[in-house]
Amino acid sequence: MQQIDKTESDVRKNISLYSKRVRKSDVVLKMLIYFSALLTVGFFILLIAYIIVNGAGYISLDFLLSSAESDGLLPIIINTLYVEFFTLIFAIPIGIGAAIYLTQYVKQGKFVKLIRFSTETLAGIPSILFGLFGYAIFCVLFGLGSSIIAGCLTMIICVLPGIIRTTEEALLTVPNSYKNGALALGAGKFRTIFEIVLPCAVPGILTSVILAVGRIMGESAAFLLTIGTGTKMPKEVFSHIFSSGRTLTLHLYYMSGNGSVPDAMKICFAIATILLILIFVLNVLAKLLAKKFIH
Amino acid sequence: MDMFLEKKEFLNQNKKFFLIILLSILMLICFLLPYVQIIINQDNFCVTSLDILMNSKLHVTNAGSEADINFPNVMRISVFLAVLSPLAGVLFILLKKRILAAESFVIGAITPILSLITVSDLKRQIVDLNISSNRVYIGFIWPFFLTLIFGIACAIFSVWLNGGEKLAEAVFFCFASISVGLVFLITLYMIISGLPAIIEVGIFNFLFGFEWDPSCGKYGILYLILASLFGTFGAVIIGVPVGVLTAVFLSEIASKKIGFFVRPIVELLAGIPSVIYGFFGMMIIVPFIRNVFSDFRTFSQKPVVGDSLLAVMLVLAIMVLPTIISTAETAIRAIPKSYKEASLGLGATHIQTIFKVTLPAARSGILSGIVLGVGRAIGETMAVIMVAGNIVNFPELLGSVRLLTTGIAIDMAYSSGLFRQSLFGIGLVLFVFIMIVNISFMKISKRGVQIDATNR
Known part of the structure; x- marks a missing residue:
């Protein structure tokens, strides 16, 4: 609040044309604005501090690499990597292909409207419904059971709209003159796309991949219904995708409600810390890439 | 010179054309070879697609007990479609409708998914015969996989007859339409799987029931x-x-x-x-x-x-x-x-x-x-x-x-x-x-x- 002191300079200010009476409602509203911004930031700091202070002490190399069946973290980390890998390997080509079609081939018309509508719809459907759908289709109908591959297939649907949207934005920023130049030199459309448009949009596409990595890592509801609860180390590299295996987020969920494991809370805090750090790193990476991409 | 170019073009096109016919024959053969393999204990029951088309049931004997297993209708329909669509594809190629041909090849390639759906049904029928489900194994992956590969290859070649550019566009189009298909499928599936319970309980009782x-x-x-x-x-x-x-x-x-x-x-x-x-x-x-x-x-x-x-x-x-x-x-x-x-x-x-x-x-x-x-x-x-x-x-x-x-x-x-x-x-x-x-x-x-x- 601005106090009006009767000093010499202040009096002069009050006389001037531009001075304004301080309205009480203005002060209150301004306080409210500051208060809500402070609330948002304060909550963020509270969350981060609470989890990292409680969790950082537990993280050690031994803890991360223990492969004991009930509380070892290594199998869980491996499962998470499996899910990331097998989801992205399918989702990225499909997403980029769709974005190329939407930006380079057809820009208007009924079909494009339909595609836009359906990507937006997909983006709005909550992951529990994807989980339900994935459970009914991949686990039951396809007979895959609760397995990592069923989780991956479900997750592809979850991350697809995000990848399409970000890649589309990246492709749209490539100047038209580049494309026209290539076309004028006699390159075909396909060649122009692969040799001019895509290389120019690489940072943007990488950003979309990083966002998808973060999304998969943080996902839990879709996995809850599809991926099962396995905590075993993989016996074989490939056949592991047909066995059930929980991811880090699911492990955190199961541990938080599990009283029988002695160090459950310890593990929860440790996983939460790991997840927070990874999300932070991914965010910074995406930021850096986006900066490179704008200039 | 012009003549020569035309001839070369013609040959080139024909090469692809024969490749397509060869591939679609391979596709059919793969499909007609042992299609579903039901393994109970040590006994193998190989069922080819022809069997599925001709007979509606499989006679199973196991440890003295005998019974028939019915093939689900969906499976028979998928076999029928999978045989019909490569043939239709070849016909379309001859009629120079390449996009339609490609579509029918793709349909032919993915119809085995329909029969995949019925595997759990088959398994249930076998379990009903007092054979424990641990001893039953139903193999379907290889014919399914090969048909898929040959079918997709056929589709790619048939679109390629129009040149690489059209092929690229068609592939990107497929990727783009996946999300449309998914929304459609999810909506359909949510309704199909959700409605029976609501109808059985009664809409009013379901939505406004307290307990x-x-x-x-x-x-x-x-x-x-x-x-x-x-x-x-x-x-x-x-x-x-x-x-x-x-x-x-x-x-x-x-x-x-x-x-x-x-x-x-x-x-x-x-x-x-x-x-x-x-x-x-x-x-x-x-x-x-x-x-x-x-x-x-x-x-x-x-x-x-x-x-x-x-x-x-x-x-x-x-x-x-x-x-x-x-x-x-x-x-x-x-x-x-x-x-x-x-x-x-x-x-x-x-x-x-x-x-x-x-x-x-x-x-x-x-x-x-x-x-x-x-x-x-x-x-x-x-x-x-x-x-x-x-x-x-x-x-x-x-x-x-x-x-x-x-x-x-x-x-x-x-x-x-x-x-x-x-x-x-x-x-x-x-x-x-x-x-x-x-x-x-x-x-x-x-x-x-x-x-x-x-x-x-």
Whole structure:
């Protein structure tokens, strides 16, 4: 609040044309604005501090690499990597292909409207419904059971709209003159796309991949219904995708409600810390890439 | 010279043409070779597609007992289609309708998926013969896989006859239409799997029944719906003012330096996994509620344990914050500078300008952010499941509740029969809510764009 002191300079200010009476409602509203911004930031700091202070002490190399069946973290980390890998390997080509079609081939018309509508719809459907759908289709109908591959297939649907949207934005920023130049030199459309448009949009596409990595890592509801609860180390590299295996987020969920494991809370805090750090790193990476991409 | 070129072109085309015919023959052969392999104990029953077409059942003998296994109709239809469509493809190629040919090859290649669906049906039939399911193995992967590969190859070659450019476009088109197909499939499947339970229980009893007790055959989800609605409503009531005011702070008041720190925080908040929010709620918010309201009792005279609708509202409010902040900030930033200048020029203060001019002008953008937040909140599962207490009650602020999402997530693992079907029914109800929210979001954001366009 601005106090009006009767000093010499202040009096002069009050006389001037531009001075304004301080309205009480203005002060209150301004306080409210500051208060809500402070609330948002304060909550963020509270969350981060609470989890990292409680969790950082537990993280050690031994803890991360223990492969004991009930509380070892290594199998869980491996499962998470499996899910990331097998989801992205399918989702990225499909997403980029769709974005190329939407930006380079057809820009208007009924079909494009339909595609836009359906990507937006997909983006709005909550992951529990994807989980339900994935459970009914991949686990039951396809007979895959609760397995990592069923989780991956479900997750592809979850991350697809995000990848399409970000890649589309990246492709749209490539100047038209580049494309026209290539076309004028006699390159075909396909060649122009692969040799001019895509290389120019690489940072943007990488950003979309990083966002998808973060999304998969943080996902839990879709996995809850599809991926099962396995905590075993993989016996074989490939056949592991047909066995059930929980991811880090699911492990955190199961541990938080599990009283029988002695160090459950310890593990929860440790996983939460790991997840927070990874999300932070991914965010910074995406930021850096986006900066490179704008200039 | 021209003649020579034409001849070369002709040869080139024909090479591809013969390749296609060869591939489609391979496709047929793969399909007609042992298609489904049923292995019971040590006995093999190889069933070729021809068998499936000709006979409707398979005679199984095992350890003295004999029985027939019926082939499901879907399987027979898929075999029929898979034989017919490569032939149709070749015919289309001859008629120079290459795109149609490619489509029929793709259909031929993916029809084995239809028979995949029926494998569990076959397995059930065998288990009905008192053969334990551990001793049954049904192999189908190889013929399925090979047909798929040859079919896709046929399709690619037949489009390639028009040149590489058309092929590329066709491939990208396929990728783009996957999301359309998925939405269609999800909608269809939600309805197909959700409706039977709703019809069996009765729409009125299902939607407006008070009691949810599957062990007694009571499937009323009114309390679940109410809990979801109240939770979302509370989250919006708490989250919207804070979110919008933070957005105002970021776009109008904060200096560049402060914005530089606060904006990444909002982005990080959006990226934090929901399980962590749930865990945080479980460790901080729930004990907090338990301690503060320890003297209170719920309407049903139960002590306050902390797992409650209030906790759900608080966690959801935190989770919708980033969505609302970023959408509202974008909307506020999109307001033309001239609006603000006009208001300031008339003598209004900065704060008056914000609340009387900027916010009303940005209201459609802010509204779409709120609707987006509502969609997030109503579909959130994992954070809610950890703080809600998950007992089916009439939703009151301090009592534990079960929401639509948590209802699905909790019971899925051990339900069966009508119970499981009713969970899909809950899924359908949730899906309808989400679609309403989604479509209104699209309407609002489109209208916002139009308003912005007319403003400029």
